[in-house]
Amino acid sequence: MKIIIYTTGGTIDKVYFDQKSEYQVGDPQANGVLERANVVLDYVVESIMKKDSLDFTDEDRELIRRKVESSSFERIVITHGTDTMIATAKVLKGISDKTIVMTGSMYPAQFRDSDAVFNIGCAVTAAQTLGPGVYIAMNGCIFMPDHARKNVEKNRFEEQTDNKAG
Amino acid sequence: MKIIIYTTGGTIDKVYFDQKSEYQVGDPQANGVLERANVVLDYVVESIMKKDSLDFTDEDRELIRRKVESSSFERIVITHGTDTMIATAKVLKGISDKTIVMTGSMYPAQFRDSDAVFNIGCAVTAAQTLGPGVYIAMNGCIFMPDHARKNVEKNRFEEQTDNKAG
């Protein structure tokens, strides 16, 4: 089964530059994660942008949507910053015949206890097993964009249960 | 969604005892993996046995089958040694109304570059997204027991494509 992993930046790809005493979005970490996992999966990694998701504009989201819509792949993972992942997921709704799974991480992939490896494992699996639609694979669960929220205090995604959902 | 993770030993749970200069199956590593991933999943980890899968007897496999059959959970992950994972998977075929996903790892979970975290991410996702049946989640793919083989040289699971399958 062929899947493509589009990377857009976010915490998962943040690396540290001692030189500038700061964190910046670096190269996609998904490659290294999938190599170390020694996957037999037929996959491609393509970087669309390298941004903190708080800085995403409407144009950025439209660019991602166009990329996904015009992609020759039917099974797609998108790595994305966690802060506005849900907003981008909503923009991707309604694309037909494609399984789109968004993921990211709360800690940079280069951290020893990062959730990145686990989350990418979840996302590539969901992309292979779920039918067409847009999903968020975070914290061990699959969320629908209209029923997910980021709980900032607990530093995790949760089911959105109140009436405001949708 | 509630899932149970039955652990049976294997490389994934191997720890090192300098004292005896040897590796032994230790406590289930799945707990630590799921805690570090900060999952919101409703899960339980239960140890059935702690054995190298090369040492599994027919009785061991029957015990695992009885455990799974009588389980109140419908979504089940089983961590297992890689050498005879496929054999155990075949013994579990035919259990109705349960999604059973087997996984393990080529390197102990305590290794810095272990595939254990990735594989457990894949397995808990598959257990939530797939319908009833027995599956193997290894190396980023979902295999059916009758069409999987362990490629010992390449140290990975692959699709079994020849006629001998089944």
Added chain:
Amino acid sequence: MKIIIYTTGGTIDKVYFDQKSEYQVGDPQANGVLERANVVLDYVVESIMKKDSLDFTDEDRELIRRKVESSSFERIVITHGTDTMIATAKVLKGISDKTIVMTGSMYPAQFRDSDAVFNIGCAVTAAQTLGPGVYIAMNGCIFMPDHARKNVEKNRFEEQTDNKAG
């Protein structure tokens, strides 16, 4: 042998807050490093401040000097940001009867490939084996403050060989 580890912040203690999409100086990492190394050393860790060393003022350096001078310990390690470690080392010169070893790291201790564990190993050893004086233990070497420089491009400390030293 008793040693004290004074922590002052810097990259070594930087942790990541996804919530704020930023890195901040957190609690001292030296404790965890020494625990995992299972040291039999008789040591104490004490936090003096939690700052990026680029933000250090003359007052901060005077505070560190007073702390060291008045310490009851003769063997002292100081963890410090790398950008102004040499400046602080120079301020500490001339304290009699104390072995003072400064260290830090180019990557936060929580990174999987951080140099923090190695550098702390070097520093606690130098603090036990060297005579009174001020030293910098970085990149596997022991530097004298007047003959050290941080090579920003190569992201490492080096011997300062030109005439401007001192």
Added chain:
Amino acid sequence: MKIIIYTTGGTIDKVYFDQKSEYQVGDPQANGVLERANVVLDYVVESIMKKDSLDFTDEDRELIRRKVESSSFERIVITHGTDTMIATAKVLKGISDKTIVMTGSMYPAQFRDSDAVFNIGCAVTAAQTLGPGVYIAMNGCIFMPDHARKNVEKNRFEEQTDNKAG
């Protein structure tokens, strides 16, 4: 300062072979440790043998002694299994004009929480700062061969304080 690191095997270099469900002494891990630490140290790594130290014979120790005696380096680190490190250290006593520091680890270097990186940091520092003699750098301390013991229960080296020392 130039140092040589002779490797002889032991837990520090143990890697895991899923294929054989066992641990074996593999290639020297010191290279990777020193590369990741980005050392500016002028060093060479040379493998003398690849054995579990419990399997060392008198001939093996004589070979190590000859290697060290005839070495053109004056500052020498030897990585060695922990079980008989002290015995080998005693065989190396009396070599003049060389600083010889033995180290190893309780957990293989490839483990995420291994003590290998810390111990190698300690050993290369001790090799640069101490005068001629034979030392053991383990668990954050420098031991003299006649006054060290491995505490098997606590899984660490300690000072040998009773009269039997020597």
